[in-house]
Amino acid sequence: MWKYLAIWIGVLISTWPLSPHAELTAPITMECRSGEFVVGLVGKTGAWIDSIAPICAHWEERNVQSVMARSVPRVAGGTGGARNQQTCPDGTALMSWKVEKVLVNDAAYASAVVSQCRSLLPPHAQEPGVLRYAGAGGPPGRQPLPQENCPAGQVATGVHAWVSHDQRFVTEVKMNCGPAPFVHSDMTTRSNPDGSVTYFSPTLVFPDREGIRVDWCRDWAANCGAPAADAFCHSQGMGNAASFDVKADVPLTIVISSRRICRQQGCKTFERVDCGARK
Numbered sequence: 001m002w003k004y005l006a007i008w009i010g011v012l013i014s015t016w017p018l019s020p021h022a023e024l025t026a027p028i029t030m031e032c033r034s035g036e037f038v039v040g041l042v043g044k045t046g047a048w049i050d051s052i053a054p055i056c057a058h059w060e061e062r063n064v065q066s067v068m069a070r071s072v073p074r075v076a077g078g079t080g081g082a083r084n085q086q087t088c089p090d091g092t093a094l095m096s097w098k099v100e101k102v103l104v105n106d107a108a109y110a111s112a113v114v115s116q117c118r119s120l121l122p123p124h125a126q127e128p129g130v131l132r133y134a135g136a137g138g139p140p141g142r143q144p145l146p147q148e149n150c151p152a153g154q155v156a157t158g159v160h161a162w163v164s165h166d167q168r169f170v171t172e173v174k175m176n177c178g179p180a181p182f183v184h185s186d187m188t189t190r191s192n193p194d195g196s197v198t199y200f201s202p203t204l205v206f207p208d209r210e211g212i213r214v215d216w217c218r219d220w221a222a223n224c225g226a227p228a229a230d231a232f233c234h235s236q237g238m239g240n241a242a243s244f245d246v247k248a249d250v251p252l253t254i255v256i257s258s259r260r261i262c263r264q265q266g267c268k269t270f271e272r273v274d275c276g277a278r279k
Helices: 002-015 226-235
Strands: 028-031 036-045 049-060 065-071 082-087 092-104 107-119 126-134 154-163 170-179 188-191 197-200 203-205 211-213 217-219 222-224 241-247 269-275
Touching: 036 092, 036 107, 036 126, 036 170, 049 107, 049 126, 049 154, 049 170, 082 126, 092 170, 217 226, 222 226, 226 241, 226 269
Parallel strands: none
Antiparallel strands: 028 154, 036 049, 036 082, 036 154, 049 065, 092 107, 092 154, 107 126, 107 170, 154 170, 188 197, 197 269, 203 211, 217 222, 241 269
16 A cells, blocks of 8 residues: 555656746856857846846957947746846946845745946946846845855856746846956057167056056146156156157046046047156
8 A cells, every 4th residue: 555655646746746936957048259248137027037138248449448249149037027128337347246036935036136347447446336137126025145256357258047947037147257358558668779768659557467548648637748748757667758749539548647547539648758768
Protein backbone atom coordinates (compact mmCIF):
# COMPACT_ATOMS: atom_id res chain seq x y z
CA MET A 1 0.00 0.00 0.00
CA TRP A 2 2.74 2.44 0.99
CA LYS A 3 4.59 1.60 -2.22
CA TYR A 4 1.61 2.58 -4.39
CA LEU A 5 0.99 5.69 -2.28
CA ALA A 6 4.60 6.84 -2.82
CA ILE A 7 4.26 6.28 -6.58
CA TRP A 8 1.00 8.26 -6.64
CA ILE A 9 2.55 11.16 -4.70
CA GLY A 10 5.54 11.18 -7.09
CA VAL A 11 3.25 11.39 -10.12
CA LEU A 12 1.20 14.13 -8.46
CA ILE A 13 4.29 16.23 -7.70
CA SER A 14 5.72 15.81 -11.20
CA THR A 15 2.47 17.00 -12.80
CA TRP A 16 1.58 19.72 -10.26
CA PRO A 17 1.57 23.17 -11.96
CA LEU A 18 4.36 25.49 -10.85
CA SER A 19 3.47 28.71 -9.09
CA PRO A 20 3.17 31.55 -11.61
CA HIS A 21 5.50 33.53 -9.33
CA ALA A 22 8.37 31.04 -9.40
CA GLU A 23 11.59 32.40 -10.89
CA LEU A 24 13.29 30.88 -13.90
CA THR A 25 16.52 29.06 -13.14
CA ALA A 26 18.50 31.03 -15.73
CA PRO A 27 18.49 34.75 -16.57
CA ILE A 28 17.56 36.28 -19.90
CA THR A 29 20.74 37.93 -21.16
CA MET A 30 20.57 41.08 -23.28
CA GLU A 31 24.02 42.26 -24.40
CA CYS A 32 24.99 45.42 -26.26
CA ARG A 33 27.06 44.99 -29.40
CA SER A 34 30.84 45.01 -29.21
CA GLY A 35 32.08 48.52 -28.43
CA GLU A 36 28.71 49.63 -27.02
CA PHE A 37 27.61 50.27 -23.44
CA VAL A 38 24.34 50.67 -21.53
CA VAL A 39 23.05 54.26 -21.31
CA GLY A 40 19.47 53.56 -20.26
CA LEU A 41 16.65 51.10 -19.66
CA VAL A 42 13.41 50.65 -21.61
CA GLY A 43 10.37 48.42 -21.34
CA LYS A 44 7.01 48.49 -19.60
CA THR A 45 6.02 49.10 -16.00
CA GLY A 46 2.79 49.03 -14.02
CA ALA A 47 2.63 48.50 -10.27
CA TRP A 48 6.10 46.96 -10.72
CA ILE A 49 8.38 46.13 -13.66
CA ASP A 50 6.64 44.16 -16.41
CA SER A 51 9.56 44.10 -18.87
CA ILE A 52 13.04 45.51 -19.30
CA ALA A 53 15.79 45.87 -21.92
CA PRO A 54 18.99 47.93 -22.16
CA ILE A 55 19.44 50.99 -24.36
CA CYS A 56 22.90 50.84 -25.91
CA ALA A 57 25.19 53.48 -27.39
CA HIS A 58 28.69 53.72 -28.79
CA TRP A 59 31.35 56.31 -28.08
CA GLU A 60 32.22 58.80 -30.79
CA GLU A 61 35.62 60.04 -29.71
CA ARG A 62 35.92 62.67 -32.43
CA ASN A 63 32.94 64.58 -31.02
CA VAL A 64 33.52 63.32 -27.47
CA GLN A 65 29.97 62.11 -26.99
CA SER A 66 27.96 58.93 -26.65
CA VAL A 67 25.81 58.24 -29.71
CA MET A 68 22.46 56.60 -29.03
CA ALA A 69 22.22 53.36 -30.93
CA ARG A 70 19.15 51.33 -30.05
CA SER A 71 17.55 49.07 -27.52
CA VAL A 72 18.49 45.44 -28.00
CA PRO A 73 15.90 43.38 -29.93
CA ARG A 74 15.25 41.04 -27.02
CA VAL A 75 13.11 42.15 -24.08
CA ALA A 76 12.74 40.28 -20.79
CA GLY A 77 9.27 40.08 -19.28
CA GLY A 78 5.65 40.42 -20.31
CA THR A 79 3.58 42.76 -22.46
CA GLY A 80 1.56 44.47 -19.73
CA GLY A 81 2.10 47.93 -18.30
CA ALA A 82 2.88 51.27 -19.92
CA ARG A 83 6.02 52.08 -21.89
CA ASN A 84 8.85 53.41 -19.74
CA GLN A 85 12.22 54.70 -20.96
CA GLN A 86 14.94 56.22 -18.80
CA THR A 87 18.36 57.35 -20.06
CA CYS A 88 21.56 58.73 -18.56
CA PRO A 89 22.82 62.21 -19.51
CA ASP A 90 24.90 62.36 -22.68
CA GLY A 91 28.50 61.33 -22.09
CA THR A 92 27.64 58.96 -19.23
CA ALA A 93 26.79 55.28 -18.84
CA LEU A 94 25.39 52.96 -16.17
CA MET A 95 28.03 51.85 -13.69
CA SER A 96 26.08 50.75 -10.59
CA TRP A 97 22.63 49.43 -9.84
CA LYS A 98 20.30 48.56 -6.99
CA VAL A 99 17.04 46.63 -7.30
CA GLU A 100 14.00 47.41 -5.16
CA LYS A 101 11.46 44.63 -4.72
CA VAL A 102 7.84 44.49 -3.67
CA LEU A 103 6.40 41.47 -1.86
CA VAL A 104 3.06 40.06 -2.99
CA ASN A 105 2.00 37.07 -0.92
CA ASP A 106 5.07 34.83 -1.16
CA ALA A 107 6.37 36.33 -4.40
CA ALA A 108 8.92 39.11 -4.86
CA TYR A 109 8.80 41.31 -7.96
CA ALA A 110 11.30 43.94 -9.07
CA SER A 111 9.61 47.31 -8.58
CA ALA A 112 12.56 49.58 -9.45
CA VAL A 113 16.11 49.54 -10.79
CA VAL A 114 18.08 52.51 -9.48
CA SER A 115 21.33 53.14 -11.35
CA GLN A 116 24.09 55.73 -11.14
CA CYS A 117 25.54 57.15 -14.34
CA ARG A 118 29.33 57.36 -14.64
CA SER A 119 30.99 60.06 -16.69
CA LEU A 120 32.91 58.64 -19.64
CA LEU A 121 35.26 61.63 -19.60
CA PRO A 122 38.29 61.86 -17.34
CA PRO A 123 38.43 62.22 -14.42
CA HIS A 124 35.22 60.15 -14.52
CA ALA A 125 33.26 62.15 -11.99
CA GLN A 126 30.05 60.45 -10.96
CA GLU A 127 26.95 62.36 -11.99
CA PRO A 128 24.93 63.71 -9.03
CA GLY A 129 21.64 62.39 -10.40
CA VAL A 130 20.47 58.81 -10.73
CA LEU A 131 18.51 56.86 -13.31
CA ARG A 132 15.37 55.33 -11.82
CA TYR A 133 13.48 52.79 -13.91
CA ALA A 134 10.44 51.98 -11.80
CA GLY A 135 6.81 51.00 -11.63
CA ALA A 136 4.10 53.07 -10.01
CA GLY A 137 4.52 51.21 -6.73
CA GLY A 138 2.76 48.26 -5.23
CA PRO A 139 1.65 46.89 -1.88
CA PRO A 140 3.80 47.48 1.22
CA GLY A 141 6.85 45.32 1.66
CA ARG A 142 9.52 46.97 -0.48
CA GLN A 143 12.95 45.37 -0.12
CA PRO A 144 15.90 47.46 -1.36
CA LEU A 145 18.87 45.25 -2.14
CA PRO A 146 22.53 46.27 -1.72
CA GLN A 147 24.05 48.39 -4.48
CA GLU A 148 26.30 46.59 -6.94
CA ASN A 149 29.05 48.31 -8.92
CA CYS A 150 31.05 47.66 -12.06
CA PRO A 151 34.80 47.32 -11.37
CA ALA A 152 36.96 50.42 -11.70
CA GLY A 153 37.38 51.44 -15.33
CA GLN A 154 34.28 49.55 -16.46
CA VAL A 155 30.65 50.36 -17.28
CA ALA A 156 27.56 48.25 -17.94
CA THR A 157 27.54 46.48 -21.31
CA GLY A 158 24.49 44.27 -20.88
CA VAL A 159 21.56 43.32 -18.66
CA HIS A 160 20.64 39.99 -17.07
CA ALA A 161 16.97 39.73 -16.06
CA TRP A 162 15.06 36.99 -14.28
CA VAL A 163 11.30 36.77 -14.84
CA SER A 164 8.38 35.02 -13.17
CA HIS A 165 7.45 31.54 -14.36
CA ASP A 166 4.55 32.91 -16.39
CA GLN A 167 7.02 35.44 -17.92
CA ARG A 168 4.74 38.36 -17.09
CA PHE A 169 6.96 40.21 -14.61
CA VAL A 170 10.62 40.89 -13.86
CA THR A 171 11.88 39.48 -10.56
CA GLU A 172 15.61 40.32 -10.58
CA VAL A 173 18.05 42.46 -12.59
CA LYS A 174 21.85 42.48 -12.79
CA MET A 175 24.33 44.13 -15.13
CA ASN A 176 27.22 42.75 -17.12
CA CYS A 177 30.28 45.04 -17.13
CA GLY A 178 33.05 45.74 -19.64
CA PRO A 179 35.82 48.30 -20.29
CA ALA A 180 34.73 51.94 -20.47
CA PRO A 181 35.53 53.96 -23.61
CA PHE A 182 39.00 55.48 -23.57
CA VAL A 183 39.63 59.18 -24.30
CA HIS A 184 43.03 59.15 -25.97
CA SER A 185 45.59 61.89 -25.50
CA ASP A 186 46.93 63.14 -28.83
CA MET A 187 49.54 65.50 -27.35
CA THR A 188 53.02 65.37 -28.88
CA THR A 189 56.16 67.30 -27.97
CA ARG A 190 59.29 68.64 -29.63
CA SER A 191 62.44 69.52 -27.70
CA ASN A 192 64.26 72.59 -29.01
CA PRO A 193 68.03 73.36 -28.91
CA ASP A 194 67.57 76.23 -26.43
CA GLY A 195 65.96 73.93 -23.86
CA SER A 196 62.40 75.00 -24.62
CA VAL A 197 59.71 72.46 -25.50
CA THR A 198 56.88 72.82 -28.01
CA TYR A 199 53.65 71.04 -27.07
CA PHE A 200 51.25 70.23 -29.88
CA SER A 201 47.59 69.74 -28.82
CA PRO A 202 48.39 70.57 -25.17
CA THR A 203 46.51 68.12 -23.00
CA LEU A 204 45.96 67.54 -19.31
CA VAL A 205 46.76 63.84 -18.88
CA PHE A 206 45.26 61.87 -16.00
CA PRO A 207 46.80 58.92 -14.12
CA ASP A 208 44.93 56.42 -16.31
CA ARG A 209 46.67 58.02 -19.33
CA GLU A 210 43.47 59.53 -20.67
CA GLY A 211 43.56 63.21 -21.49
CA ILE A 212 41.52 66.33 -22.30
CA ARG A 213 42.70 69.32 -24.30
CA VAL A 214 43.58 72.32 -22.13
CA ASP A 215 41.14 75.23 -22.33
CA TRP A 216 42.61 78.52 -23.50
CA CYS A 217 41.33 80.22 -20.31
CA ARG A 218 43.15 79.59 -17.04
CA ASP A 219 39.92 80.17 -15.09
CA TRP A 220 36.35 79.72 -16.27
CA ALA A 221 35.86 82.36 -19.03
CA ALA A 222 38.64 84.47 -17.47
CA ASN A 223 42.42 84.93 -17.73
CA CYS A 224 42.51 83.57 -21.26
CA GLY A 225 45.48 83.26 -23.58
CA ALA A 226 48.88 83.84 -21.96
CA PRO A 227 47.77 83.10 -18.34
CA ALA A 228 46.43 79.69 -19.38
CA ALA A 229 49.46 78.95 -21.56
CA ASP A 230 51.79 79.86 -18.67
CA ALA A 231 49.80 77.65 -16.27
CA PHE A 232 50.06 74.73 -18.68
CA CYS A 233 53.82 75.19 -19.09
CA HIS A 234 54.26 75.34 -15.32
CA SER A 235 52.25 72.10 -14.96
CA GLN A 236 54.87 70.47 -17.20
CA GLY A 237 57.73 71.81 -15.09
CA MET A 238 58.67 74.40 -17.72
CA GLY A 239 59.06 78.18 -17.73
CA ASN A 240 56.52 80.69 -19.03
CA ALA A 241 55.00 80.30 -22.49
CA ALA A 242 56.96 82.09 -25.20
CA SER A 243 54.22 81.80 -27.84
CA PHE A 244 51.06 79.87 -28.63
CA ASP A 245 48.36 79.31 -31.24
CA VAL A 246 44.66 79.06 -30.38
CA LYS A 247 42.17 76.60 -31.88
CA ALA A 248 38.43 77.35 -31.73
CA ASP A 249 35.30 75.17 -31.72
CA VAL A 250 36.77 72.17 -29.91
CA PRO A 251 34.07 69.82 -28.51
CA LEU A 252 35.81 69.26 -25.17
CA THR A 253 38.33 71.20 -23.08
CA ILE A 254 39.33 71.35 -19.42
CA VAL A 255 40.04 74.50 -17.39
CA ILE A 256 43.46 73.94 -15.86
CA SER A 257 42.84 75.77 -12.56
CA SER A 258 39.54 74.15 -11.56
CA ARG A 259 39.42 71.00 -13.74
CA ARG A 260 36.00 72.19 -14.92
CA ILE A 261 34.94 70.72 -18.26
CA CYS A 262 33.80 72.85 -21.20
CA ARG A 263 31.38 70.97 -23.46
CA GLN A 264 29.49 73.86 -24.98
CA GLN A 265 29.58 75.59 -28.33
CA GLY A 266 32.65 77.79 -28.69
CA CYS A 267 35.15 75.98 -26.44
CA LYS A 268 38.72 76.94 -27.34
CA THR A 269 42.06 75.26 -26.78
CA PHE A 270 45.67 75.64 -27.86
CA GLU A 271 46.91 74.25 -31.15
CA ARG A 272 50.48 74.72 -29.94
CA VAL A 273 52.30 76.13 -26.91
CA ASP A 274 56.04 76.91 -26.80
CA CYS A 275 57.20 76.58 -23.21
CA GLY A 276 60.42 78.22 -22.05
CA ALA A 277 63.33 76.21 -20.66
CA ARG A 278 63.07 74.75 -17.18
CA LYS A 279 64.08 77.16 -14.47
